[in-house]
Amino acid sequence: MPIALLKFPYDLLGEVLKLCDPFELYFLSKCSKRAQKTIKLGGKMNWKIRYWGREQIIICRDDVKYYIFDPTDKPEDYFKMGSAKGDKSMKIPKEEAVDMFFYLLDTFGICVVNSLEVQSGNLYNFLQITKVLAERNMEIEKFYIGETFDPKYVINFMPLIDQMNITKELHCRNSFPPNFDYQFDKYPNSIRISDSPWFGINQLLNCPCTRIELSKSELSNQELNLFFQEWKKAGTFPNLRYLQVSSKNIDNQSAIWDMVPPITRRENPRIRFSAWLGEDDYIFMRDAVKVYKDDGTEAWLDVDLGGVPSLEFLVWDPERDMFEGEDMDPSDDEEEFEDEEFEDEESDEEESDDEEPDEDN
Amino acid sequence: MSSTEQGTSSAAPAEPTTAPESAAAPEVPESFYYVHGKDKVVHKVSAGALQHSALIHGMISNLGYTEEQAKANPFPFENIDGDILQMVVDWCNQHKGKPTPPEDTNLPKQKEKLFDLVLAVNYLEIKELLTYCCKQVAMMVKGKSPEEIREIWMIPTDAEDEAAEKEAKKRAGKEAAGETAAAAGDAK
Incomplete structure (x- = not known):
């Protein structure tokens, strides 16, 4: 028995539309222009959208279900539905992916792009999307450039990053051309750059991020030491929680924070802790050395010279970070964790130097 | 005005029975109100059942009607068809004093009346029944093509x-x- 949905009052219509999934609403929007307009009038959906490099569009509903608009070249498959692991998918014409992205954005009144990722795929399409989102100043939570992204496009692409409103994370997994240089004007909450020789000490000193990860860096002991001298001063780097640098220039020839690398805790009990950096994002550190800011803020530093030399630095947050008591026997491959209170371990460390085993002997 | 009595108890407040002195205070007799729709058929409904409707609950709060006053002043809902009001009253009686379970088997099934029922329930502010009705409307297009949706929702x-x-x-x-x-x- 049919029911005249568009004759419902808007608040009631909104109640019904909230119970429909993105595919049903997409089909409804295709019934007529009025039906399309009605979807937005029925109330805000609070959905987010993702765009992946191979033209895949994903709507993330607040119940964490994913609705995937999956492009295909096969006309016989257009608008065929499927589902896997609780997520639903629908095939869409590949050449319409960009139009579809903006159609969904406008039809559903979506205000937040959950993530934009370019791997390879159609870079022209990706650039089109990026430019329009920058013009609209649309919030983009996470922006990924994949490792297969061709370095020759980077020079033209990077300036767009400063025009976009990236709020949470910028993750560049790509390689950059030799002698590439770029200076960020603004930063999201977190940056992760897999090929970062161009991200020098001046950028690091001016970086207000919460999380900084620089791989293939060229930062040296002296430069990192300079950074920590700045960090130590009260009031500097108020956001910084985690810094990771891997650099071939980290060595054992000079000190970082008055310690010559490797910088690691050698005495027992070994310690390990986990730090929550947001959403499902945890990092684990072990055997780091405790350091302090001038205002008393605690942090942990670990510098490892094995393989690719790397440095990890975590500013301690007692409300989010957690120690795990670890009794590690170097001859035992299996790690056993005990429920000891860290405070006990810490006091052992500070008060019982005579208990430290001398591993060098 | 014709009258039907849809209430589950008698119209007049029950006579308090003689209770032993040690028993708790006597129960307050249930009060009843009267409503009618477009067809003027009057339905007698307990205050407990009417609590589901935020609109009516607001109207009867602190009204303090006697049985006679309530009977003489039925609430008129001229914008609601009689059979729709009957459905709503039945539902309120069935769910008197208890929340609706997630899979409620006592809910109105007449899909041909769904549009009018949704509007009535929305007007009477019966939240749980409205949620159910909206679910029913949304379920009508599950797995349907745009053309089928156009027909079902009369777009x-x-x-x-x-x-x-x-x-x-x-x-x-x-x-x-x-x-x-x-x-x-x-x-x-």
């Missing part, structure tokens, strides 16, 4: 919308012209 095409808009404008123009002519006639 006019763009051409039909445009024609209707033109027609409405034409009618409005005629009405305005008629009003102007009438005003001119009055002036003469």
